[in-house]
Amino acid sequence: MKILFIILLSISAISAIPLIYYFVKSKRDQKKSVDMFHASRVQKRTNAKMMVFYQKSYDRFSNIPILRNQLASIRRRLSLINTYDEFTIRKETMRITFWILGSIFVGITVIAIVSWNLIAIMIAIAVAIVANGMLITVFVNKVEDRLLKQFADFLEENRHEYQESRRVDDAMYDAAQIAPHTIKLQAEKIHEVISSEDPQRRLSEYYAVAPNRYLKIFAGVAHMVMEYGDKPLAKGSMYLATITKFVQQIRYDLLRRRLLNYKLQGLTMIALSPILLSFPVRKWSETYFPITADFYSSRIGYIILVLIFASSIISYMFIRKVGELDEDKMKGSSPEKQWEKKVYSWPWAKAVVDRVVPERHTRAHYKLTRVLKESNSPLTKEWFYIQRLTVGLASFITVVILCVFLHYNAIHQIKTNPTAGQQNVMGTLSDDELLKANQRTAADNEIMNYFKEMHINFRDLKDQSREDLVQMIQSKTGMNMNAAELEQVTNRILTKMESMQSEYFKWWELLIAIGVAIIAYYIPLWILLFKRRMRAMEMQNEVDQFHTLISILMQFDRMSVDTVLEWMERFSVIFKTPLRRAVLNYESGAEQALQALREEAPFESFDRIVKRLIRASEKVSVAESFADLEMEQEYYAKDKEDKFTRLISQKAILGQAIGFVPTTILIFLYLVFPMLYMTLQSMSSVNQIF
Numbered sequence: 001m002k003i004l005f006i007i008l009l010s011i012s013a014i015s016a017i018p019l020i021y022y023f024v025k026s027k028r029d030q031k032k033s034v035d036m037f038h039a040s041r042v043q044k045r046t047n048a049k050m051m052v053f054y055q056k057s058y059d060r061f062s063n064i065p066i067l068r069n070q071l072a073s074i075r076r077r078l079s080l081i082n083t084y085d086e087f088t089i090r091k092e093t094m095r096i097t098f099w100i101l102g103s104i105f106v107g108i109t110v111i112a113i114v115s116w117n118l119i120a121i122m123i124a125i126a127v128a129i130v131a132n133g134m135l136i137t138v139f140v141n142k143v144e145d146r147l148l149k150q151f152a153d154f155l156e157e158n159r160h161e162y163q164e165s166r167r168v169d170d171a172m173y174d175a176a177q178i179a180p181h182t183i184k185l186q187a188e189k190i191h192e193v194i195s196s197e198d199p200q201r202r203l204s205e206y207y208a209v210a211p212n213r214y215l216k217i218f219a220g221v222a223h224m225v226m227e228y229g230d231k232p233l234a235k236g237s238m239y240l241a242t243i244t245k246f247v248q249q250i251r252y253d254l255l256r257r258r259l260l261n262y263k264l265q266g267l268t269m270i271a272l273s274p275i276l277l278s279f280p281v282r283k284w285s286e287t288y289f290p291i292t293a294d295f296y297s298s299r300i301g302y303i304i305l306v307l308i309f310a311s312s313i314i315s316y317m318f319i320r321k322v323g324e325l326d327e328d329k330m331k332g333s334s335p336e337k338q339w340e341k342k343v344y345s346w347p348w349a350k351a352v353v354d355r356v357v358p359e360r361h362t363r364a365h366y367k368l369t370r371v372l373k374e375s376n377s378p379l380t381k382e383w384f385y386i387q388r389l390t391v392g393l394a395s396f397i398t399v400v401i402l403c404v405f406l407h408y409n410a411i412h413q414i415k416t417n418p419t420a421g422q423q424n425v426m427g428t429l430s431d432d433e434l435l436k437a438n439q440r441t442a443a444d445n446e447i448m449n450y451f452k453e454m455h456i457n458f459r460d461l462k463d464q465s466r467e468d469l470v471q472m473i474q475s476k477t478g479m480n481m482n483a484a485e486l487e488q489v490t491n492r493i494l495t496k497m498e499s500m501q502s503e504y505f506k507w508w509e510l511l512i513a514i515g516v517a518i519i520a521y522y523i524p525l526w527i528l529l530f531k532r533r534m535r536a537m538e539m540q541n542e543v544d545q546f547h548t549l550i551s552i553l554m555q556f557d558r559m560s561v562d563t564v565l566e567w568m569e570r571f572s573v574i575f576k577t578p579l580r581r582a583v584l585n586y587e588s589g590a591e592q593a594l595q596a597l598r599e600e601a602p603f604e605s606f607d608r609i610v611k612r613l614i615r616a617s618e619k620v621s622v623a624e625s626f627a628d629l630e631m632e633q634e635y636y637a638k639d640k641e642d643k644f645t646r647l648i649s650q651k652a653i654l655g656q657a658i659g660f661v662p663t664t665i666l667i668f669l670y671l672v673f674p675m676l677y678m679t680l681q682s683m684s685s686v687n688q689i690f
Helices: 004-036 047-062 065-081 086-115 116-163 168-177 183-195 199-209 213-228 238-264 267-288 290-296 299-323 339-344 347-356 363-374 381-416 429-453 458-463 467-479 483-502 507-553 561-571 577-586 590-600 605-618 633-659 661-689
Strands: none
Touching: 004 267, 047 065, 047 086, 047 467, 065 116, 065 238, 065 267, 086 116, 086 183, 086 267, 116 168, 116 183, 116 238, 116 267, 116 299, 168 183, 183 199, 183 213, 199 213, 213 238, 213 381, 213 561, 238 299, 238 363, 238 507, 238 633, 267 299, 267 633, 267 661, 290 299, 290 661, 299 381, 299 507, 299 661, 339 347, 339 381, 347 363, 347 381, 347 458, 363 381, 363 507, 381 429, 381 483, 381 507, 429 483, 467 483, 507 605, 507 633, 561 577, 561 590, 577 590, 590 605, 633 661
């Protein structure tokens, strides 16, 4: 216990040293470095001393390999949602890093205090590594939500400025001057783009780095109004109506995110918590129901524990997929950095994978290609099969190692567990009984070790006569025992030796390992199918956003179908791949490209939009083809609200059903079942005695 206590203190101290060091160091260097930030455009509320602390911490953390990778991951995610200046992105990166490290440190410390178990601490560290990605996503999403909220407020201010000046560029510049720093960077960037000598080229460059689709579309609309002029409408002007629609769509998106986060909040930690809670549960059960100690150290106890771990990890992965909205653009690794690509470059791995990947022009090849596209996976077919084979092989090896460990553990339990003379229903032994039980175990081990040294196994002992075996055991023990006691000792030793001899890797365990490997082989495919289902639930929401986008574009004179397609592709997330293909093929034949788009994305609401585009490409203008869109907006608004409610409800129910599976297993199989099982076992033993 003292050694464990020292280890816990050491781990806590090592975890806290970097934070303490950088805090003390930054305090000492703050006075020397405040002037360097006067050139940076930071928020007025940001304290200069904290900025110094963040910058110094960033420099020092970058010199530590593990923390360097953490910073790079967070910085990459932040760069996808905003074009920060260097000082600001360092500040945001370090703020998220400190929150994550602080949360992990507190969590591991609590687990260490509650469990006092080194294995529990190691598993808590492993869970922290797994949950690190989830924590990064949570904090980065907060930054993205803050950007969207600031953008909506900026648009409201931009509306006011435009009503006074009636100039897009001046209104944008004036609104940017009073906007928060984060959105101010984007507004000034858009102002530079639309005011440049070559706005088309600058717009193309901005589209590639814009943090979200709303800013892309706003930049494009602002440029078109600058170039072609505003247009008066019944309710104001075209530009003001566009701003109104943008604000409504952004606030709806924020509401959607907030409600989904509220419904699913904590489910990821609920899914992972049984891994850590299994140790306090076991400790509590063994303290108040000592009879369960044998169950937890037995084969079935470890199997249930592994089941809890596996269900927690699988539930965690599925809940992450349920909570995703448009996180496909937030993926941390690009196709160039996929580990599957590196494995596929090995000649022997390529030879194996090429044999199992479905051949071209087969049904399996077509189905796999469609699943990868519809789930928006960055993997190729070959990389996907590398992932499947790796998961299957890792599961096979894990099950084999688990079986070997269970056999070793069973032998270890036989040699170390106290040998009670009489079964106690409550499982507790007095101090004298425990001392005698340990003496029996030591005596039994001495006899079994003697048989092992003499190369006498259980079969040899069974072949001997009962009298010779009893005399051999009596001579080895050197104790005076009556015939009944000697018979009891002999039976006990024979039972132990028989149990130990039966603990070896069996053929049916190999079959179980193969079966688990086959199931694990299909898990990546099931995850893709599940992700495709989640994306299908989001399709209607994106179609509704297309309606808003088209209602804006149709107000411009001489709007063409290919331009509408380009804007839809620029705005889309779920339908991006088929829309991109339609844009590329449009010049080769408009109708053929649009018909192919219908076949590739056969979603009913989306198909109606494509039909109207086909009509606009042949006979009428875009405005005439979508003339009834404005009249349908009221219906679409009510229908959208209903679908929004059902979508959130479906995701919440699904997430809760998945998230509480590990907890259910923990309560019923790891807490309640051991008590019932061991109680029945004890009562059965008592009945045999009487």
